[in-house]
Amino acid sequence: MTKNIAVLVSGGGTNLQALIDAQARGEIVNGSITAVIASTPEAYALERAKKAGIPGYVLARSDYPSAQAMTLALVDKLHELGIDLVVMAGFMTIVTGELFQAYENAVINIHPSLIPSFCGKGCYGLHVHEKALAYGVKLSGATVHFVTEECDAGPIILQKSVEVLPDDTPEVLQRRIMEQCEWKLLPRAVSLFCQDRLKVEGRTVRVLDGAE
Numbered sequence: 350m351t352k353n354i355a356v357l358v359s360g361g362g363t364n365l366q367a368l369i370d371a372q373a374r375g376e377i378v379n380g381s382i383t384a385v386i387a388s389t390p391e392a393y394a395l396e397r398a399k400k401a402g403i404p405g406y407v408l409a410r411s412d413y414p415s416a417q418a419m420t421l422a423l424v425d426k427l428h429e430l431g432i433d434l435v436v437m438a439g440f441m442t443i444v445t446g447e448l449f450q451a452y453e454n455a456v457i458n459i460h461p462s463l464i465p466s467f468c469g470k471g472c473y474g475l476h477v478h479e480k481a482l483a484y485g486v487k488l489s490g491a492t493v494h495f496v497t498e499e500c501d502a503g504p505i506i507l508q509k510s511v512e513v514l515p516d517d518t519p520e521v522l523q524r525r526i527m528e529q530c531e532w533k534l535l536p537r538a539v540s541l542f543c544q545d546r547l548k549v550e551g552r553t554v555r556v557l558d559g560a561e
């Protein structure tokens with residue numbers, strides 16, 4: 350049965366766009382993006398959803414007394430929409446364990462570094478690239494992983510690296526990682542999930558062979 354995908358967003362939504370474009374090319378095998386949920390009504394990602402004819406919803410942390418209350422409302426919404434896979438694509442709001450209990454090994458996140466480098470609390474968006482440049486690494490990249498209660502520490506699904514070049518600014522490095530890593534890895538991981546080709550064995554995710 351085709352899996353229903355919800356994409357959680359907070360900002361520009363270029364990763365959402367990569368998923369929408371991959372879907373249009375028929376590259377999300379056995380899956381369909383049926384909802385986009387934004388943490389703020391200002392997220393440009395909502396425009397992208399609208400243009401693609403995908404229903405958009407807003408779930409703002411400020412509308413709830415606690416992160417837990419917001420998470421419970423999110424889980425209710427996901428159940429109501431019949432969602433099978435939750436994709437965090439630049440979703441910058443902290444959620445609590447109830448989400449991962451309801452969707453065990455069915456929440457995935459994209460992070461713009463080679464985890465376990467430059468990840469964890471406070472490490473998001475452009476900050477990740479600032480830290481990588483300040484450290485002087487020669488390689489950086491992106492990671493798609495299953496989300497667990499511990500921030501950025503769930504089993505890794507796919508990773509891809511790029512070179513860090515001498516004159517890189519955080520913005521230039523961010524763009525290279527988006528273009529060469531994130532926009533390719535995320536649709537691929539989503540498609541693998543939808544084909545039941547990701548098998549979690551402890552910390553290791555085995556990618557099963559398919560008809561490709």
Ligand code: GAR
Pocket residue numbers: 358359360361362363364365438439440459460461472473474477527531
């Ligand atoms: C992306 O680079 C994503 O990897 C990052 O935020 C950006 C969102 O861009 N996510 C994190 O840092 C999560 N810790 P987008 O809205 O254009 O997809």
